[in-house]
Amino acid sequence: MAEPIMTARDVTKLFGSKTALDAVSADVFPGDIIGVLGKNGAGKTTLLETLLGFSTPNRGSVTVFGEDALAMSAQTKARIGFLPQLDELFAMLNGKQHLAIVSAFHSNWDRALIERLVAEWSVPLTRRIDSLSVGERQKLAVLSALGHRPDLLVLDEPVASLDPIARRQFLQQLFAIAEDEDRAVLFSSHIVSDLERAANKVWIVKNGRLYWQGYLDALKESVVRLHIRARSALPRDIAVPNALVTRVDGNTAIATVARWQPSEAAALAQRFDGSLDVESLGLEDIFLELHR
Amino acid sequence: MFVLKPQSGIPIYRQLVEQITRLIAGGQLAAGTELPSVRELAELHTVNPMTISKAYALLESEGLLERQRGKPMRVAARRRNQAPLTQRLQQLEPAIRDVVLAARQLEVGKKELVALLGDTWEKNDG
Amino acid sequence: MNAVLRVWWTFFTALPLQRLLLGLGAAWCGLLVLGELVSDGEGLWILGVVGLFVLVLFPAVFASAAVFRALSAPHANQLLPHFRARMLVGITLFMVTVLAPFALLFLNERTGSGPMPLEIIGYVLAVSTAIFMWMFVMFGDWRWIWLSVAMLIVAWVGLSSGATRGMLAAIPAWAWPGAAMLAWIVFFAWYVRTRRVRAVMFAPQPPAGAWARTELEGTLTRELALRALVTGRPPVQKGRALVVRTAWVAGNVVIMVLGAFLFLPAPLTQFFAFTSFVWPFGTMMLLWGHATGIVHRSRLLWLRTPGSRDGVRREVEHALLRNLRSGLLLLVGVAALYLSPVVAAVPQQVLAGFALAACAGLFSTYLAFASVPGRALHLIGFGLMMASQFALLGPFNSPLNVGIVTVVELAGALAFRALALRRWRRVDWLQLRPLPTSNMFRGA
Numbered sequence: 001m002a003e004p005i006m007t008a009r010d011v012t013k014l015f016g017s018k019t020a021l022d023a024v025s026a027d028v029f030p031g032d033i034i035g036v037l038g039k040n041g042a043g044k045t046t047l048l049e050t051l052l053g054f055s056t057p058n059r060g061s062v063t064v065f066g067e068d069a070l071a072m073s074a075q076t077k078a079r080i081g082f083l084p085q086l087d088e089l090f091a092m093l094n095g096k097q098h099l100a101i102v103s104a105f106h107s108n109w110d111r112a113l114i115e116r117l118v119a120e121w122s123v124p125l126t127r128r129i130d131s132l133s134v135g136e137r138q139k140l141a142v143l144s145a146l147g148h149r150p151d152l153l154v155l156d157e158p159v160a161s162l163d164p165i166a167r168r169q170f171l172q173q174l175f176a177i178a179e180d181e182d183r184a185v186l187f188s189s190h191i192v193s194d195l196e197r198a199a200n201k202v203w204i205v206k207n208g209r210l211y212w213q214g215y216l217d218a219l220k221e222s223v224v225r226l227h228i229r230a231r232s233a234l235p236r237d238i239a240v241p242n243a244l245v246t247r248v249d250g251n252t253a254i255a256t257v258a259r260w261q262p263s264e265a266a267a268l269a270q271r272f273d274g275s276l277d278v279e280s281l282g283l284e285d286i287f288l289e290l291h292r
Numbered sequence: 293m294f295v296l297k298p299q300s301g302i303p304i305y306r307q308l309v310e311q312i313t314r315l316i317a318g319g320q321l322a323a324g325t326e327l328p329s330v331r332e333l334a335e336l337h338t339v340n341p342m343t344i345s346k347a348y349a350l351l352e353s354e355g356l357l358e359r360q361r362g363k364p365m366r367v368a369a370r371r372r373n374q375a376p377l378t379q380r381l382q383q384l385e386p387a388i389r390d391v392v393l394a395a396r397q398l399e400v401g402k403k404e405l406v407a408l409l410g411d412t413w414e415k416n417d418g
Numbered sequence: 419m420n421a422v423l424r425v426w427w428t429f430f431t432a433l434p435l436q437r438l439l440l441g442l443g444a445a446w447c448g449l450l451v452l453g454e455l456v457s458d459g460e461g462l463w464i465l466g467v468v469g470l471f472v473l474v475l476f477p478a479v480f481a482s483a484a485v486f487r488a489l490s491a492p493h494a495n496q497l498l499p500h501f502r503a504r505m506l507v508g509i510t511l512f513m514v515t516v517l518a519p520f521a522l523l524f525l526n527e528r529t530g531s532g533p534m535p536l537e538i539i540g541y542v543l544a545v546s547t548a549i550f551m552w553m554f555v556m557f558g559d560w561r562w563i564w565l566s567v568a569m570l571i572v573a574w575v576g577l578s579s580g581a582t583r584g585m586l587a588a589i590p591a592w593a594w595p596g597a598a599m600l601a602w603i604v605f606f607a608w609y610v611r612t613r614r615v616r617a618v619m620f621a622p623q624p625p626a627g628a629w630a631r632t633e634l635e636g637t638l639t640r641e642l643a644l645r646a647l648v649t650g651r652p653p654v655q656k657g658r659a660l661v662v663r664t665a666w667v668a669g670n671v672v673i674m675v676l677g678a679f680l681f682l683p684a685p686l687t688q689f690f691a692f693t694s695f696v697w698p699f700g701t702m703m704l705l706w707g708h709a710t711g712i713v714h715r716s717r718l719l720w721l722r723t724p725g726s727r728d729g730v731r732r733e734v735e736h737a738l739l740r741n742l743r744s745g746l747l748l749l750v751g752v753a754a755l756y757l758s759p760v761v762a763a764v765p766q767q768v769l770a771g772f773a774l775a776a777c778a779g780l781f782s783t784y785l786a787f788a789s790v791p792g793r794a795l796h797l798i799g800f801g802l803m804m805a806s807q808f809a810l811l812g813p814f815n816s817p818l819n820v821g822i823v824t825v826v827e828l829a830g831a832l833a834f835r836a837l838a839l840r841r842w843r844r845v846d847w848l849q850l851r852p853l854p855t856s857n858m859f860r861g862a
Binding site for chain 2: 031033168171172175178179192193196197198199200216217220221224279280281282283284285
């Protein structure tokens with residue numbers, strides 16, 4: 001297996017008495033498109049910022065391209081692209097000036113790519129940034145993060161203000177990046193449907209902990225909803241192995257289980273003396289169930 | 293040709309695998325037909341190309357598709373590496389259970405159902 | 419373009435106004451240089467360089483601190499390779515450019531005799547550095563102004579002794595640029611090591627979380643709610659915060675007046691006569707920030723508030739007039755100071771000056787009120803009034819001039835009020851978007 005691009009080990013971050021991140025350990029490998037999912041305030045932004053060295057963790061360490069995130073060399077920084085959640089564009093400039101400044105700092109700025117995307121995404125470059133709509137500003141910020149073809153792209157809610165067409169265009173661009181198997185993308189989003197299309201791995205952040213991390217396909221196959229229909233009334237405190245949530249109603253019970261193995265189905269049906277239906281859940285449903 | 297639902301509980305690669313498998317079994321995808329390239333399909337459905345590759349790789353390992361150098365995947369002429377019968381039957385189980393449940397709800401008896409199954413088999417031969 | 423050059427260029431072109439001035443300055447300089455070559459006149463190019471300095475370089479020094487902060491604050495920029503080093507080189511190059519005209523004078527044989535030009539370069543460096551550092555610190559957090567008041571008081575106490583004043587005169591000319599260089603070294607050291615540079619805070623905003631901490635007891639009347647929305651401050655803000663704000667404004671003014679009249683030699687005190695341009699101009703500046711804020715916050719208020727448009731408009735006008743009233747109260751205090759034995763001004767002059775400044779305040783209030791769609795009118799009106807005040811109200815002005823300016827201000831105020839009323843009824847509200855500096859909902 002290839003060397004991870006980014007490694008977080010036991011990262012803990014406290015803001016006063018509040019634990020924003022709690023012993024988070026994770027890896028990003030080349031070729032990954034990782035979707036970070038979590039409630040507001042769960043710690044997604046703090047996580048992304050700490051991973052890039054913007055925030056010093058109270059415990060633990062983060063390594064990016066083999067270097068400590070808090071002390072990255074200029075070459076390493078040049079391989080990273082970052083899009084923060086709140087756009088921090090200098091409002092007085094226009095798009096052209098802004099891109100001129102950003103591109104001047106990078107020796108490997110891909111002008112052709114940016115020109116193509118500016119045309120495709122209809123990004124206005126001659127108007128002042130504070131006269132642009134939120135979506136246009138976000139597109140401009142995305143371009144600033146992409147232009148130097150970073151090997152690691154970290155995006156915090158990159159499409160929150162984009163319309164569906166713009167979101168599709170953005171996803172297409174993400175796939176073009178991911179085609180190069182040496183590059184990785186890490187993005188957080190509320191828009192679960194985008195995550196399902198784009199991500200091959202998912203990190204679920206809950207109360208500052210990395211509640212689940214792994215392949216999206218595995219997650220969908222692992223968390224399922226069981227519909228149990230028994231011949232006689234089921235006990236209230238029915239014990240379904242690995243159940244997250246269980247609801248009993250007379251002869252039927254609905255249980256959401258994690259780490260599901262299809263081979264267990266027959267045994268379970270026999271144990272409850274009835275039939276068992278396995279319902280697979282979409283990512284949004286999984287997310288909701290994990291937060292009950 | 294394919295209907296992919298990213299929001300479904302069934303992973304995208306599995307949806308694609310199942311659909312291609314069924315189309316081949318049903319004869320809509322004849323041997324030698326070229327499938328759309330990974331990039332084409334990914335672009336059409338706006339899904340991660342890795343998912344499409346995963347599906348194609350899985351089908352290739354099952355012997356349903358074969359790779360051609362520099363050209364898109366092709367439906368295999370002859371099935372190699374066929375899975376054991378028990379496994380193939382297991383794949384049919386969910387569909388059969390749905391049919392049985394529907395039959396029960398429509399109050400159709402077991403004998404009539406089996407007869408219908410036989411008729412449908414005859415009609416869809418080839 | 420090379421990153422350092424691009425940063426350097428941005429210091430001169432960031433704000434749209436700067437780009438305009440750059441064009442004008444270049445044209446002016448170019449014309450005069452051309453004139454010199456063509457007409458065989460001597461010294462014309464110096465005028466060109468002076469023009470360039472006044473139009474482009476000096477304003478850029480004021481803007482540079484804000485631009486520096488604005489470029490240094492974003493997270494994404496911290497990841498640009500060698501970002502901080504290049505920024506520092508850029509600002510160094512910028513300072514060198516600002517000093518360049520004086521160096522040119524020094525090199526020119528006609529003016530470059532003796533140490534004078536070199537001294538001037540030293541002073542310009544010191545002044546530019548002071549302006550940059552001052553604005554950089556202030557834009558980071560408006561509350562640094564307290565430190566400046568403290569420093570002013572210390573300076574005042576220090577300067578009240580003749581011995582200190584003698585010492586100041588005895589400071590060698592090289593000490594000023596030396597101090598400036600020291601300041602830059604400290605700045606560079608800080609900048610390279612600090613984790614985060616805060617973004618620019620253009621206008622005083624209620625401290626983060628002020629709204630969150632406000633307890634809204636009982637029912638909030640429509641009037642109070644409108645007032646809160648228009649002024650941008652939580653509805654219940656009494657006690658300490660208000661006193662503190664008033665105190666620092668009053669304190670600054672008192673210090674300035676006393677300082678002027680106690681230390682400046684007699685002819686210069688005329689600048690601070692109650693009928694000079696200082697007071698009407700100062701009143702306009704004092705009211706500017708809040709008036710603009712009120713008007714900007716109220717722009718989309720009509721769409722969000724049920725009820726008549728006129729009702730909202732009246733509330734906005736009341737807020738503006740309340741702002742004016744606090745300015746006038748301050749002015750009364752200053753007038754009292756002028757009548758006191760410290761300054762012992764002639765009562766008629768104080769009265770005339772008061773009328774002058776009050777009408778200036780009225781003018782600026784209604785100018786702000788009328789500038790609903792955009793800032794252009796505001797800037798132009800403000801600029802023109804400033805220019806006429808400078809022109810007509812110099813230190814040795816005549817009662818006629820004072821009268822003229824007062825009448826113009828009053829007439830202007832009435833005219834702008836009429837315009838404001840009309841615009842409030844007619845402006846296409848859906849085309850307006852709230853301006854960023856006044857958005858009170860922006861993250862705490």
